[in-house]
Structures are given as structure tokens and as C-alpha cells.
Amino acid sequence: MPVLDAEHLARIRLLRTDRIGPVSFAQLMARFGAATVAIEALPDLVQRAGGRAIRIATPAQVTAEVARVEAAGARYLFADDGDYPALLGHIDNAPPVLTIRGDHALLRRPAIAMVGARNASAAACRFARQIAGELAEAGYLVVSGLARGIDTSAHEGAMRIAGGGLASTAGVIASGIDISYPPENRDLQTEMGERALVIAEQPPGTEPLARHFPYRNRIIAGMALGTLVVEAAPKSGSLITARLAAEAGRDVMAIPGSPLDSRSRGCNELIRSGATLVQSVGDILELIEPFAGAQVQKVAAPALRYAAAVPVAEPDDHARAALVSLLSVAPVGIDELVRQSGIESGAVQMILLDLELAGLIERHAAGRVSLI
Numbered sequence: 001m002p003v004l005d006a007e008h009l010a011r012i013r014l015l016r017t018d019r020i021g022p023v024s025f026a027q028l029m030a031r032f033g034a035a036t037v038a039i040e041a042l043p044d045l046v047q048r049a050g051g052r053a054i055r056i057a058t059p060a061q062v063t064a065e066v067a068r069v070e071a072a073g074a075r076y077l078f079a080d081d082g083d084y085p086a087l088l089g090h091i092d093n094a095p096p097v098l099t100i101r102g103d104h105a106l107l108r109r110p111a112i113a114m115v116g117a118r119n120a121s122a123a124a125c126r127f128a129r130q131i132a133g134e135l136a137e138a139g140y141l142v143v144s145g146l147a148r149g150i151d152t153s154a155h156e157g158a159m160r161i162a163g164g165g166l167a168s169t170a171g172v173i174a175s176g177i178d179i180s181y182p183p184e185n186r187d188l189q190t191e192m193g194e195r196a197l198v199i200a201e202q203p204p205g206t207e208p209l210a211r212h213f214p215y216r217n218r219i220i221a222g223m224a225l226g227t228l229v230v231e232a233a234p235k236s237g238s239l240i241t242a243r244l245a246a247e248a249g250r251d252v253m254a255i256p257g258s259p260l261d262s263r264s265r266g267c268n269e270l271i272r273s274g275a276t277l278v279q280s281v282g283d284i285l286e287l288i289e290p291f292a293g294a295q296v297q298k299v300a301a302p303a304l305r306y307a308a309a310v311p312v313a314e315p316d317d318h319a320r321a322a323l324v325s326l327l328s329v330a331p332v333g334i335d336e337l338v339r340q341s342g343i344e345s346g347a348v349q350m351i352l353l354d355l356e357l358a359g360l361i362e363r364h365a366a367g368r369v370s371l372i
Contacts, residue, residue: 127255133158
């Protein structure tokens with residue numbers, strides 16, 4: 001792994017600090033221009049907002065984390081690195097730092113996400129392996145979540161393509177890069193780390209908790225030109241991934257199934273709602289290929305480049321009080337706060353960042369916030 005300089009070590013430290021997530025990280029970088037400067041400013045920001053003290057990750061904690069990443073045979077990938085997935089950098093809450101193990105050159109390939117039921121039928125698993133292998137042979141990176149069922153089949157299909165070609169698949173996990181889950185996929189995850197690619201957002205040593213999976217799903221959807229759902233029950237995690245793909249402006253595809261099988265109902269509902277019906281890899285390529293080159297080229301540079309900070313006038317106490325008065329425990333969109341308050345958008349974002357760092361508000365999906 002390349003030696004990390006002081007600024008990149010500070011980025012890891014900033015991201016591991018309490019109350020700092022992808023959105024607040026990006027806003028702090030835009031505000032101060034460097035993680036080293038943002039860390040120095042944190043105590044004053046929290047004090048000004050009247051919140052409780054913030055626990056800032058220590059240099060020793062970061063040093064220990066870096067050692068664990070190296071011991072796992074992995075490396076860091078920052079949002080402004082050239083290898084960072086171009087499409088992923090354009091979602092609202094793109095991860096500022098990833099850890100990866102394997103062939104990072106695969107990240108330059110156009111990607112298709114494949115997701116589905118953990119308790120998938122044998123026929124669906126067989127079809128997923130076939131589709132994934134054909135996508136890999138066509139030069140696409142098959143992205144999935146290394147879960148049981150469809151995810152496993154998709155990875156296996158892309159790993160064992162005809163003619164022994166490049167294993168073109170990436171597994172995005174909800175744990176640290178050094179944790180295998182589920183246990184029965186330990187060998188597959190190890191092989192992918194050697195011949196393909198494994199990606200993690202959580203720090204090393206992190207167990208795969210339920211709250212981590214939606215974050216994992218946004219990476220799967222965010223990396224890909226389109227998401228194919230093979231089998232999915234209503235309200236399943238696979239449908240969350242499909243929704244995230246649609247919200248990011250990506251194609252959503254689904255394989256139809258029997259209405260008598262609950263594992264097909266999610267796919268059938270997606271198709272009824274406008275997802276593209278897929279019966280073969282040709283249907284996917286027909287949808288994706290006319291736009292793949294232009295879309296990848298359009299976003300070839302990472303979205304999250306951290307330039308020098310641009311001075312912004314600090315909101316006054318009156319503006320802060322006016323905005324806080326509009327907040328409640330019910331989530332509200334930031335655009336709505338801008339409209340109702342009459343405060344400039346940048347100032348609203350700055351006030352919300354201060355409140356978040358103070359532990360007074362919580363961020364929700366679709367750009368909404370609420371009081372804690």
C-alpha cells in the first residue's frame with residue numbers, strides 16, 4: 001500500500017470522528033479545504049452550536065487502523081484518487097474513503113449491479129451465474145454484495161467465465177475489509193480478494209451490523225450504470241438497492257417470475273413500476289451499451305475533488321435561530337428549509353453542519369434532516 005501523507009491520514013481521522021459521515025465530511029472539506037484544518041476547527045464549531053463535546057479520532061487510532069488494512073493485504077482508495085469509481089463519486093453521499101483488496105484496475109470497467117434474494121431458487125441462482133458470466137465476458141464489472149443466494153451466484157458466474165478470462169467482479173461488503181461474512185463465503189471472498197475485487201467502507205475489524213447494509217447497498221447501486229434484480233421479496237434489501245439506483249438516475253432492470261412465488265413479487269412490482277424487463281443478457285446490453293460510453297466519459301473525473309476552501313460568510317445568530325425554529329423530530333427536506341427560511345442555500349448547509357457536529361440533528365435519506 002502506498003505510504004499515506006499527513007493530509008490523507010487526517011482524512012481517515014476526520015471520517016472516524018464522532019458525528020462525521022460522508023455528507024458532513026464533504027462539507028467540511030469544502031469549507032476548510034483540508035482535513036488537517038477541519039480537525040483543528042471542530043471544537044470551536046461544536047462549541048458555537050451549543051452541543052456536547054465531540055470525540056475526535058486520535059492519530060494513534062488511525063495508525064492502528066492503517067496497520068490492520070495493510071495486514072489484510074488491502075489499500076485505501078480516496079474519493080479524489082484516479083481509480084475511485086467515477087459513477088460512485090456522483091451520488092449525494094459518496095463514501096470519502098474506501099478500503100479495497102484485489103485488482104483496482106477493474107474499477108475502470110463499466111459496472112452492472114446484480115442483487116437478489118438470499119433464499120433464492122435454484123433456477124434463479126443458475127440464471128444469475130449465466131448472466132454474470134456473459135456480462136463479464138462482454139467487459140463489464142459485475143458488482144454485488146457477497147451475500148448468500150443471488151449475490152454469491154453472480155460473483156461465481158463472473159469469476160468463472162468461459163476461457164479462463166479475467167475475473168470481472170467486485171463484492172461490496174458491510175463489514176471491515178478483514179471480516180468475512182457470511183461465514184460460508186469466506187473462501188469466495190478470499191479468492192475475490194486475490195483474483196477480483198473486494199470493497200469495504202467500514203473500518204477494519206467492523207462486524208456487519210444491520211445498519212451497515214443500506215450504506216453497502218448505496219455503493220453497489222452507485223458504482224453501476226444499472227442494477228439488475230433477479231429475485232426479491234417485497235420490502236427486501238434488493239429493492240432498496242433498486243430504489244437507490246433509480247434515485248441516482250441509473251437504469252433499473254428486473255427478471256420476471258411467477259406471481260405464486262413471493263421471491264418474484266418484488267421483481268414483478270419493479271417491472272410494473274417501470275423497470276426494464278430482462279430475459280437475457282442481450283436485453284441488458286441493448287439498454288446499457290448505447291449510453292455506457294457517453295455516461296462513463298461524462299463522469300470520468302471523480303466528483304469529490306477537494307480544492308482550496310472558498311471563504312463563505314458565517315450565518316448570523318438570527319439566521320441560526322430562524323432555521324432551528326423550523327426543525328422538529330419529523331424529517332424535512334433541506335430544499336424546504338431553504339424555501340421557508342429565505343436563507344441562502346450555502347448558509348443553510350453551514351448551519352446544519354454545525355448542528356450535526358453538535359449532535360443536535362440527524363440526517364436521513366433523500367437529503368432530509370430532523371432534530372434528535
